[in-house]
Amino acid sequence: MKQTEVTHYKIHLEPDLDRFTFEGKLEVYLYAPEPVEDISLNVLELALWDCRVLLEGELKPCLFSVDPKKETVTVVLPVKMQGDIALHITYTGKINNKMAGFYRSRYVLDGRERYMAVTQFEESDARRAFPCKDHPAEKATFDVEMVVNAAKVAISNMPIEEEKEFEEGRKLIRFRRTPRMSTYLLFFGVGDFEFIEDPGEVLVRVATLPGRSQQGRFSLEFTRKALTFAEEYYGVKFPLPKLDLLAIADFAAGAMENWGAMTFRENLLLHDPETTSKAGEERICEVIAHELAHQWFGDLVTPEDWKYLWLNESFATYFGFRIVDHYHPEWDVWGHFLHGQTATALDRDGLRENFPIEIPGGDHVVINISTAPIIYNKGGSILRQVEGYVGSEHFRDGLRRYLKTHEYGCASSHDLWEALEAVSAKPVARLMENWIGQAGFPLVEVKREGDRLVFTQERFTYLPGKGKQMWLIPLTVRVLFEDGTSKVIETLMENETLSAEFEKGAAAYKVNDGQLGYYRVRYSERENLEALGRMISEKRLGPVDRWGLQSDLYAFMKRGNLSLGEYLSFLSHYVEEDAFLPLTTIAANLHHAYVISGGGLQSGIASIGARLFQGALDRMGYEPREDDRHTTSILRDQLLWNAVLFGSEKAAAFAKEMFSELAGGRKVHPDIMRGVMQAGAYLGGEEAYGWLTERFEASQSEHERMNILVAMGCFREKALLEKVQKYVLDRVPDRNKFLTIGVMAENVDAISEMWRWFCSNHARYEAFHPIHYERVLAAVIPYGGLGKEDEVRSFFESYMRKTGKARDAIKLSLEKLEIHSRMRRTFNS
Numbered sequence: 103m104k105q106t107e108v109t110h111y112k113i114h115l116e117p118d119l120d121r122f123t124f125e126g127k128l129e130v131y132l133y134a135p136e137p138v139e140d141i142s143l144n145v146l147e148l149a150l151w152d153c154r155v156l157l158e159g160e161l162k163p164c165l166f167s168v169d170p171k172k173e174t175v176t177v178v179l180p181v182k183m184q185g186d187i188a189l190h191i192t193y194t195g196k197i198n199n200k201m202a203g204f205y206r207s208r209y210v211l212d213g214r215e216r217y218m219a220v221t222q223f224e225e226s227d228a229r230r231a232f233p234c235k236d237h238p239a240e241k242a243t244f245d246v247e248m249v250v251n252a253a254k255v256a257i258s259n260m261p262i263e264e265e266k267e268f269e270e271g272r273k274l275i276r277f278r279r280t281p282r283m284s285t286y287l288l289f290f291g292v293g294d295f296e297f298i299e300d301p302g303e304v305l306v307r308v309a310t311l312p313g314r315s316q317q318g319r320f321s322l323e324f325t326r327k328a329l330t331f332a333e334e335y336y337g338v339k340f341p342l343p344k345l346d347l348l349a350i351a352d353f354a355a356g357a358m359e360n361w362g363a364m365t366f367r368e369n370l371l372l373h374d375p376e377t378t379s380k381a382g383e384e385r386i387c388e389v390i391a392h393e394l395a396h397q398w399f400g401d402l403v404t405p406e407d408w409k410y411l412w413l414n415e416s417f418a419t420y421f422g423f424r425i426v427d428h429y430h431p432e433w434d435v436w437g438h439f440l441h442g443q444t445a446t447a448l449d450r451d452g453l454r455e456n457f458p459i460e461i462p463g464g465d466h467v468v469i470n471i472s473t474a475p476i477i478y479n480k481g482g483s484i485l486r487q488v489e490g491y492v493g494s495e496h497f498r499d500g501l502r503r504y505l506k507t508h509e510y511g512c513a514s515s516h517d518l519w520e521a522l523e524a525v526s527a528k529p530v531a532r533l534m535e536n537w538i539g540q541a542g543f544p545l546v547e548v549k550r551e552g553d554r555l556v557f558t559q560e561r562f563t564y565l566p567g568k569g570k571q572m573w574l575i576p577l578t579v580r581v582l583f584e585d586g587t588s589k590v591i592e593t594l595m596e597n598e599t600l601s602a603e604f605e606k607g608a609a610a611y612k613v614n615d616g617q618l619g620y621y622r623v624r625y626s627e628r629e630n631l632e633a634l635g636r637m638i639s640e641k642r643l644g645p646v647d648r649w650g651l652q653s654d655l656y657a658f659m660k661r662g663n664l665s666l667g668e669y670l671s672f673l674s675h676y677v678e679e680d681a682f683l684p685l686t687t688i689a690a691n692l693h694h695a696y697v698i699s700g701g702g703l704q705s706g707i708a709s710i711g712a713r714l715f716q717g718a719l720d721r722m723g724y725e726p727r728e729d730d731r732h733t734t735s736i737l738r739d740q741l742l743w744n745a746v747l748f749g750s751e752k753a754a755a756f757a758k759e760m761f762s763e764l765a766g767g768r769k770v771h772p773d774i775m776r777g778v779m780q781a782g783a784y785l786g787g788e789e790a791y792g793w794l795t796e797r798f799e800a801s802q803s804e805h806e807r808m809n810i811l812v813a814m815g816c817f818r819e820k821a822l823l824e825k826v827q828k829y830v831l832d833r834v835p836d837r838n839k840f841l842t843i844g845v846m847a848e849n850v851d852a853i854s855e856m857w858r859w860f861c862s863n864h865a866r867y868e869a870f871h872p873i874h875y876e877r878v879l880a881a882v883i884p885y886g887g888l889g890k891e892d893e894v895r896s897f898f899e900s901y902m903r904k905t906g907k908a909r910d911a912i913k914l915s916l917e918k919l920e921i922h923s924r925m926r927r928t929f930n931s
């Protein structure tokens with residue numbers, strides 16, 4: 103039994119946007135089933151002045167002591183108390199610049215620098231704004247009121263209940279009481295906001311800086327649709343009277359699902375027809391759908407502990423695509439899902455440095471570069487596999503049951519399995535436990551023995567692994583016949599091996615049909631792979647299967663089962679490839695091989711890439727067209743850059759011309775803007791540097807600024823790259839510094855210097871937001887460490903002895919470095 107339970111908070115805040123401080127008056131209402139002597143709350147970087155308890159109608163002072171290490175305050179009660187307890191606490195805090203807790207975000211309005219103050223509390227930063235029981239299971243109701251400058255706008259989770267004049271030209275705003283919810287989902291903010299709104303049963307609003315609200319229309323319209331889908335699909339109405347989406351310039355992550363007041367980076371909410379590409383549009387919709395799904399998965403039903411964080415993020419990731427697909431089937435978002443989510447997950451999950459989706463003992467799980475690909479990307483992919491296994495209707499009904507049973511409360515993994523099992527007659531609990539409870543994923547090896555197919559499974563790791571593991575695998579096999587027909591066999595693989603009857607007269611078989619399953623497949627028979635290769639050339643296999651085959655082969659090459667030559671020769675089946683998914687992954691794989699190989703092999707890889715990508719560009723056309731497929735628009739931008747990098751003269755000539763248009767102040771279509779800027783930097787030297795930096799300072803669009811920052815990582819000249827490094831550290835806002843560094847880390851002309859730059863600026867990188875510091879580590883170590891393995895390893899071994907900072911990111915990056923080093927040795931042997 104808990105000692106005390108919080109039932110309600112009343113928070114009064116007076117933020118000062120000139121001095122970046124705030125004063126707080128807090129009332130905490132608790133319930134103690136047994137008599138207690140003291141009460142412990144979480145607190146971080148707050149100065150507590152006074153603490154009282156209501157006793158016999160009077161506020162009695164309490165002694166209290168703060169433990170900064172444990173991030174707690176212990177309030178000693180004057181007497182033992184039982185039942186309802188009300189604490190009154192006065193305190194002050196800083197509106198920090200750490201993008202965590204109650205923090206400030208900078209913007210320029212009418213030529214003047216200004217700041218807004220907003221909150222970001224997940225996972226454990228509500229304690230930076232008010233003393234509280236800062237754990238997801240400690241749900242309570244909240245009354246928030248703020249005293250702000252009369253000209254400013256204040257926003258919180260709930261609508262305003264009352265607004266009245268207050269002393270010194272200020273006003274007091276009191277928001278309506280929230281439903282029972284977790285501390286990490288609370289939001290309050292104050293600044294210069296303008297709204298664009300869509301009234302309805304639920305009022306939906308997008309909040310932007312003044313003069314920008316029209317850029318919120320695209321998001322507003324999509325949010326209304328997504329809300330309709332979610333209410334219908336989940337079978338539970340959105341529980342709050344309003345839903346705000348706020349654009350915040352300085353933001354560490356992408357977006358945050360605060361209940362009724364979701365916050366976003368500007369580029370993930372604002373749509374500017376001049377600078378937002380189709381890829382940008384799709385990303386906006388996907389992120390909105392993700393945060394919207396959280397309003398149920400996370401906000402309404404909350405993980406009872408952080409170790410069940412996947413119950414939030416896997417679902418939000420999955421529905422981020424599911425909802426967009428519902429309204430834009432022509433966008434083919436499942437292709438993006440496989441490339442961006444499943445492939446990323448498989449890549450991460452092939453490391454030995456690993457853990458399951460439900461992190462054991464993970465009561466203090468944080469979302470970081472090591473956990474996110476597992477909790478978000480792998481979790482989302484497993485849900486897709488489970489939906490494929492139980493069927494869409496059972497999946498939906500199970501989720502409805504889960505949400506209804508646990509609304510306004512908390513849940514664990516078991517609650518979900520039970521709900522899914524109750525509605526389907528399948529062993530969902532056993533299956534899910536298997537995939538959620540153990541690290542890694544299976545490699546399924548298949549071969550023909552007479553008239554049977556024999557499957558075996560083992561864990562896939564890039565470096566030799568230890569120990570045996572097994573999965574319950576929903577296997578699918580498409581058997582393809584010479585006459586063009588095919589049929590699918592489905593079976594559940596429950597043991598280490600499985601033998602199934604094989605159709606006589608079949609021309610080939612493809613395991614993991616439609617790539618719904620989260621596993622890799624290796625064909626022992628060369629003839630089958632060759633037959634599948636021919637079907638790729640003839641496009642008898644769909645884009646998803648064409649993607650899957652070469653993705654697995656590339657992974658086997660990374661694992662040391664296949665030579666680079668064998669992978670490259672398999673690519674000859676893709677000469678006529680036009681589909682987004684296979685091409686975008688081939689581009690990424692070739693780029694990876696190009697970067698790792700170094701030296702002599704690069705020209706061979708580049709010429710294959712140039713031929714493939716220029717061919718695809720020739721067929722789709724270099725200029726964006728009105729009637730382009732959505733995926734073509736996105737692909738063109740990527741391939742343009744890849745073709746230029748790999749030496750296509752035609753692509754270079756086109757990109758050069760477009761970049762001079764841009765530099766000459768003329769318009770370039772947003773759908774090729776990023777590729778043109780990257781090529782511009784790569785080909786344009788000093789002059790391009792001058793233009794890009796000037797444009798960066800003047801730009802009003804985060805979409806454009808991000809394109810510029812990506813482009814700035816693409817220079818070839820050492821002196822310019824050095825200038826870029828300095829520019830990034832000195833001039834680029836903290837929220838985006840990691841972007842350019844990430845691109846430079848994979849730029850073959852920058853790699854040899856990356857480690858030296860990293861070491862000489864380490865203290866500055868270390869001061870980045872923890873997520874961004876990790877991104878820098880994960881970008882620099884696996885590539886910049888090539889050829890300097892011993893030095894890099896010993897640097898981090900001693901670093902990890904001194905601090906626990908970024909430990910997961912360092913360990914997994916060192917493993918990637920080991921994989922890369924081995925690849926390079928094999929390539930050059």
Ligand SMILES: [Zn+2]
Nearest residue numbers: 392396415418
């Ligand atoms: Zn999320």
